[in-house]
Amino acid sequence: MAKQERAIRTRRAILEAAGAVFDEHGYTSTTIAMVLERAEVTKGALYFHFPSKESLAQAVLDEQVPFGAVPQQPCRLQEIIDMTFVVGERLLTNPLLRGSVRLTVDQATPSGVDHSGPFRQWGERLMVLMEQARERGELLPTVEPRDTVDLLVGGFAGLQLMSRALSGRADLGHRLSVLWGHILPSIAVPGLLLGLDSKADRGARVLASLDLPAS
Amino acid sequence: MAKQERAIRTRRAILEAAGAVFDEHGYTSTTIAMVLERAEVTKGALYFHFPSKESLAQAVLDEQVPFGAVPQQPCRLQEIIDMTFVVGERLLTNPLLRGSVRLTVDQATPSGVDHSGPFRQWGERLMVLMEQARERGELLPTVEPRDTVDLLVGGFAGLQLMSRALSGRADLGHRLSVLWGHILPSIAVPGLLLGLDSKADRGARVLASLDLPAS
Structure with a gap:
């Protein structure tokens, strides 16, 4: 070596x-x-x-956002959905990601460490995908991408936190599915709604597809 | 005395x-x-x-939910909206509420303290209002009250946390307004949407109305 x-x-x-x-x-x-x-x-x-x-x-904080890597999809909104489910699924098993998320949400992390950095980094990452979704005509004209992105980042932070407190994160997939079920009709053009997959086991399925050898 | x-x-x-x-x-x-x-x-x-x-x-944790007290409204959904804005507004100034919320979301709170209690207590409080909203015909038939309530509680927890990290909670009213703007069309019957008030300064206005002498 x-x-x-x-x-x-x-x-x-x-x-x-x-x-x-x-x-x-x-x-x-x-x-x-x-x-x-x-x-x-x-x-x-x-x-x-x-x-x-x-x-x-x-x-440890700087390692967080790479955990949101997902395969490209025909629809950018599906990639955004997939990022939330994949991070949720990886939180179940990956100690580095769990530690990074804890440092982000714990108020105790000292000011010398940029513990709000991941909020901004997730926001920037999602903004790129959201702008692409807009260009491709996936979004309703009323969507303000910045507002929607911040809602997703903040909402995810709280849902994983409540899920950890109440079920050791066992119900996180379901909670993310509920989040998307409530939000998608307000952001996606109607023709996309039936085709988008935001079922509770989406994260596990996306991760399983990553383990397949490239064909 | x-x-x-x-x-x-x-x-x-x-x-x-x-x-x-x-x-x-x-x-x-x-x-x-x-x-x-x-x-x-x-x-x-x-x-x-x-x-x-x-x-x-x-x-300190047990004191949290009483901070969500709001005046009765003709519409139960408006009361639920008001609870989120009033708690958001009180977080700006009330150290007891801030400490209680920090204990709830910090993972460091020891297991001998029931720090997930407030999640459950908010959930129970909101479930009562949500069931009343259902009986009064305010909700779309597709709403699962438990799921929607958990989304609101977890979403609020994360939005206040991100808002604290990024702006010292100065933008929390705006973030709550964005939350409701995305979620209300998925839960309220269409006839209610225009009449519900979820503007960013809703919390300040509700609190101001509480300070008026009873007429």
Whole structure:
């Protein structure tokens, strides 16, 4: 294994360990020692990549939006729907994503860490897709993309939070399906409504399709 | 002042101080000493009312739903709308409500405190109004009240959280207005839509009407 590749793997192992520890203990109670023990790396390796707890938290936050990658679809609104379900599904199993989301929503994350960054980054990502949806004639003329995008980002944050508190996120797919069922008639042109898939198991199906070998 | 009345005032002063400290520092970093200093009461008085930090947090959480009290309206859906705007407006100024909401959404609140209680209590409160709205013919026949209520509670939680992170809650009224603009066409019978008020300043206007003397 080349030296650079090893460094990338070590960095990733530290990030995943840090995500898990931040998810379980929150920013304030997390210590570098806890991350070291979980990651099974040396202190020197950790400080080489991350000079402080703040920098570790920032890196965990920066990893959040890539978890929303989804396959391209004929309809941009379907891609936006898919992002919410895929992130919801990945929250069930991925400690790095869970830790990143906890740092975003916990008020305890210190001001030296840009914990509101993911809200803005999700917003920018969704705005690109929403503008494409508009150009393709998928949206009703009354839609203000910025408002709708902020509603989706904020609404998702709260639904995953309530779902975690009440069911350990087991009902998150259903809650996202309810969100889309209420919102889509206000944003999509009527001809699209029946063809869009926002069923509760959408996330699992999209992720399963990603595991298939490219044909 | 009667002894009982004094005890009630002392308890309230402690709760308000605790709400402010929990809002600023979160559960983990809050100490009884910080609450004592803020409330300007004796240690004995505090422990008489609240034997532990957990019991203090629980009492702050239990105060949350009463902040949603709104005047009766001809239309139950308008009362539901008003609850969201009034709570949003009160979040701007009331430290006890802010602390209570922080304890609800922060994952750090320990399991000995029922921090998911407010989610359930808001849900129960809104379900009563939603069932009345159904009986009065305000809702489309496709509405599942439980699903819609959970969407409102979870959506509100996330929108206030994002609004706090991005604008110190200054844009919360606008975000709530956007929420209702997207959701109302999916739940209210068409004849009601124009008459329902979900403008961004609805909370301020409802609160102002409460300050008027009863005529």
